[in-house]
Amino acid sequence: MSHSKKKIAIIGSGLVGSLLAIYLRKYGHDITVFDRRPDIRNVKFSGRSINLAMSNRGWKALHEVGIDQEIKKIAIPLNKRAMHVIGKPLYFQNYGKENEAIWSISRGVLNRRMIDLAEASGVIFKFEEKVWDVDLPSAELFTGETEKGEWKSYKYDLIFGCDGAFSRVRHKMQRRSRFDYSQDFIDVGYKELTILPNADGTHKLDKNSFHIWPRGNFMFIAMPNLDGSFTCTLFMPFEGEVSFENIKTKEDAKEFFTTYFPNVMHDIENLTQDFFNNPTSAMVTMKCYPWTYWDKVALVGDSAHAIVPFYGQGMNAGFEDIFVLNKLIQENKDNWGTIFKKYQESRKPNADAIAELSYRNFMEMSHKTADPMFLLQKKIEKHFAALHPEKWIPVYSRVTFSDKPYADALAYGDKQEAIMQQVMKIPNIETLWNSKIVEDKILELLS
Amino acid sequence: MSHSKKKIAIIGSGLVGSLLAIYLRKYGHDITVFDRRPDIRNVKFSGRSINLAMSNRGWKALHEVGIDQEIKKIAIPLNKRAMHVIGKPLYFQNYGKENEAIWSISRGVLNRRMIDLAEASGVIFKFEEKVWDVDLPSAELFTGETEKGEWKSYKYDLIFGCDGAFSRVRHKMQRRSRFDYSQDFIDVGYKELTILPNADGTHKLDKNSFHIWPRGNFMFIAMPNLDGSFTCTLFMPFEGEVSFENIKTKEDAKEFFTTYFPNVMHDIENLTQDFFNNPTSAMVTMKCYPWTYWDKVALVGDSAHAIVPFYGQGMNAGFEDIFVLNKLIQENKDNWGTIFKKYQESRKPNADAIAELSYRNFMEMSHKTADPMFLLQKKIEKHFAALHPEKWIPVYSRVTFSDKPYADALAYGDKQEAIMQQVMKIPNIETLWNSKIVEDKILELLS
Structure with a gap:
């Protein structure tokens, strides 16, 4: 045959x-x-x-x-995320183990x-x-x-x-x-924008990072190109208080970038121009x-x-x-x-x-990042994973740095989530989060 | 204006x-x-x-x-269902209160x-x-x-x-x-069949009933017409052991009706002819x-x-x-x-x-009717509704005999289901099902 x-x-x-x-x-x-x-x-x-x-x-x-x-x-x-959080200095999160990167x-x-x-x-x-x-x-x-x-x-x-x-x-x-x-559309759209290279052709931001400006229900990201530029994406609701619908003029756009993304101000002219030249696109599952x-x-x-x-x-x-x-x-x-x-x-x-x-x-990024209990949960998971890397592999790593089926990653993630639901019910979890009690509880639930 | x-x-x-x-x-x-x-x-x-x-x-x-x-x-x-269950004599279930009927x-x-x-x-x-x-x-x-x-x-x-x-x-x-x-299709198809009138133009089955022959994952129903005939529908999986796919010849069809629907045998020739003349149709949400x-x-x-x-x-x-x-x-x-x-x-x-x-x-009819715990649950609901008709209105009645929003009927049904989930956890529920204990538990959960 x-x-x-x-x-x-x-x-x-x-x-x-x-x-x-x-x-x-x-x-x-x-x-x-x-x-x-x-x-x-x-x-x-x-x-x-x-x-x-x-x-x-x-x-x-x-x-x-x-x-x-x-x-x-x-x-x-890109071996790390560069987090541009308002009120905090820029900080970096490694994606995984050594040599693990997305490109x-x-x-x-x-x-x-x-x-x-x-x-x-x-x-x-x-x-x-x-x-x-x-x-x-x-x-x-x-x-x-x-x-x-x-x-x-x-x-x-x-x-x-x-x-x-x-x-x-x-x-x-x-x-x-x-x-x-x-076909299910989400209420958030996106727009491509560009951060131009420096005059000498180098990158304006760290080149080996996936840059993220999280802002609750909207977000800006930047990924490097070989020519020194960054291709950026603004994700934002179509309608609502801060939305594509509500940015109508160049002044609106400038105010928007100035208010929420001060450290990309050096490219404000270019960003504003892109904002009105490029289409706002929808996203669908x-x-x-x-x-x-x-x-x-x-x-x-x-x-x-x-x-x-x-x-x-x-x-x-x-x-x-x-x-x-x-x-x-x-x-x-x-x-x-x-x-x-x-x-x-x-x-x-x-x-x-x-x-x-x-x-x-998407739901986590747009709806949960303002929820202190959600943030605490993520902190506990990270803390535990650092103590027991072999027992708690983040779903992100399973999806991104392995070739095991996506369906397994999802099932594994659901299992982790069920455990964390129990953990979050521990009285005074806010103060106990990095204690032996919580660690032992997770170990018990895992076994 | x-x-x-x-x-x-x-x-x-x-x-x-x-x-x-x-x-x-x-x-x-x-x-x-x-x-x-x-x-x-x-x-x-x-x-x-x-x-x-x-x-x-x-x-x-x-x-x-x-x-x-x-x-x-x-x-x-039609003021009642006529249930044609294998191994039981024909029995009737009234739809609701007096004067409540579907047409x-x-x-x-x-x-x-x-x-x-x-x-x-x-x-x-x-x-x-x-x-x-x-x-x-x-x-x-x-x-x-x-x-x-x-x-x-x-x-x-x-x-x-x-x-x-x-x-x-x-x-x-x-x-x-x-x-x-x-668009979501279900794995069950349907086919229209006819039961002809008697020679004198009267109906062969009770005229004021919705006739149902439930058979687990397939089912036959009949509804009367003015001319003495019944328009019948056979619902059955497209593929599988008992399925449209597996009825290929007139002999297959005759054996199928003889085995599962003995009391429609008088119309076997007509049913068989319809079976091959009429299309098998799909159903979609x-x-x-x-x-x-x-x-x-x-x-x-x-x-x-x-x-x-x-x-x-x-x-x-x-x-x-x-x-x-x-x-x-x-x-x-x-x-x-x-x-x-x-x-x-x-x-x-x-x-x-x-x-x-x-x-x-559809899921209940095709997947749950063989589950004794599901049948027990329905029996308990019916028993309780008879005792407290004002406290337990069946969802079917809310949908069929009222004009209150469907969304309310669904929410009400979910609430009833949550209560019954608790009730079914009562130890020895099989023997206690019509006891005061169960009645009181439902009353407590309702309040």
Whole structure:
């Protein structure tokens, strides 16, 4: 049993689409990638990106096809958070053990590099060709200038929908009976902003940190680029007291930055300009099932499971889809029906888990950071983890620095949370928090 | 401030669309109802109906426009359940107090009558005219033979999407940012079957009962029609040991009915024929938000909130939407922006509540009826309610025989459930279930 040569279409030339193309091309398949947008290598990137944090799962998927070292050249390791808290001096939190880091990469720079690599391996890219419809049973796709205009049709053996949260391929699957689907938007939007490099090309803030300005229900973050700039993201409610809706003029914007983010004042002109030039984008959790149609069509990445970005795992989860899919191809050769069935069954619970973890991180950041009991709980967990590192691995580490299933990390986190609920009921926990009593109670509950 | 005359389009000539037309016509508006299907008055009904159970909320909405007595002529009151349990003689359960009944109506018969009534009041119906697209800000709609073909356009002041669970109008709203949406199918399907009348036109089973054959994870129900027949529904898993998938031949079907439904054997030929002639349909819970667009477009009924049929409230909930909408029109006159805002804000929590209650009824029926502790709990509740009818109103009665908000019924049910969770923990509850101890415990927990 071997891998017979297939004619494969991939819809979407984003990160997941281009990595999947590189993987599938290794088997000698004919690969065509369609994208409705122009070639990202020829255009300025759109200004609606959140910089990416590549972590363990992403690197593992790149390593498998031998391109991790190539990509590390365009990534900057961040081994700590830099916390810009009002009324406190800047302080740092290491992410984990020595050598544990997440890597900052510009989405545009990475995407361009991945398309280059895919093209060099023989993948054909068709940019500015809009897919409007897919006939699922025959794996035929239809493209054209407009939805109502003339269409061209292409017949393939397999079609992969890597066309993101608003996937056309999924849209077609969604209109079938017994297709479960949900899209849930959060009330917080985001906007990309830039902190420019110093005149000498160096970074204005520490380069090896993930910079966070937490402000309750809004937040500003900054991640470094190779050129000395930082790609920043302002997360803020769409409506309400401090909100996108309420910043209407340049004066409003300047006052907003001055009040809440005084140490980025040096870039106030640029930030204000970005604020009105760049769009305010919405964030959605999208779930669906099934992810595949017979042995013909499969969704990979955001098209199957779009998540809010608060765990930095969107791309990593998509790359892990590809890693798992590839293992199943190796094991099941030409049995695409089996491959697709096992793929969706193994990935769905993990996609749901990282969606839940990401949503919880959003809720924690936006709703709980002002709650003193929540902060105390986090302090107790940290204290205990320092005393017993082998007994209390933070969920963040399980998600970010391991390749164990997301679903296990979620279950483990729920177990920790149940224990902490008990611990927080100890009388006078506020004063006893770092005592032997609390330590022993956690040990007892763990065993 | 008065009601200025509007040009209004209603998409969908089903029960909700035709009742809404009757309501709006009373204000003198120009009303056109579009439906992609042929006029139901000229065609045999499709064989995918579950007979309707009109209850309090439905009658109230009909009464408001003076058509309840007219509709009662085509309805049969059911004051009890007739339980066909294997190994037990047939027994009856009254629905509630004296005069409390649900009313069986054939969907086709009702829909034809409603369209007649709407037409008589001056509503224009355009059948077999397919709406493919709606421009939300301008309330313009586009119709044509095919999606890709030539389209005609119509401009209105207001558009109402009453086009059901797979609404085209909602489909357009769904592609906007920040529109929350979910569709969740259950693993159980249904099929319509018929029990024919006796030769003399009388009913083969008691006419004033809702007949139920509960069989664990599948079930058969029958509701009477005026012509002496019963419209029956078989609910059964799509896949698994006893499932639609596993009944492949006429012999399979005959064996299935003989084994599980011996007292419908007299109709075995007809049931078997129906089984293979009629489609197996899926059931979905569909939620979305917002339901309206500015002062231009609103979703009403299943298009806004499709629910599984296990509480018999789908049509009733849709009619209640219209009743509430009408009250808001009376209060707010021409302020359609305000009307739509208040309409969705007041109805959304109630739609979510009846969706939850309906889904729970499905879970109870399909998963819990074999659990002796669950059955004991229901027996205790019934026993207590008989002793203290004013202290323990069954949720079913609150939903079916009152017009208090669904959301209140759900909250009340949750409170009852929490009490029963405590009660079921009483040691030896199996023997004590009808004792003073249990009665006093419930009284204590209630106060």
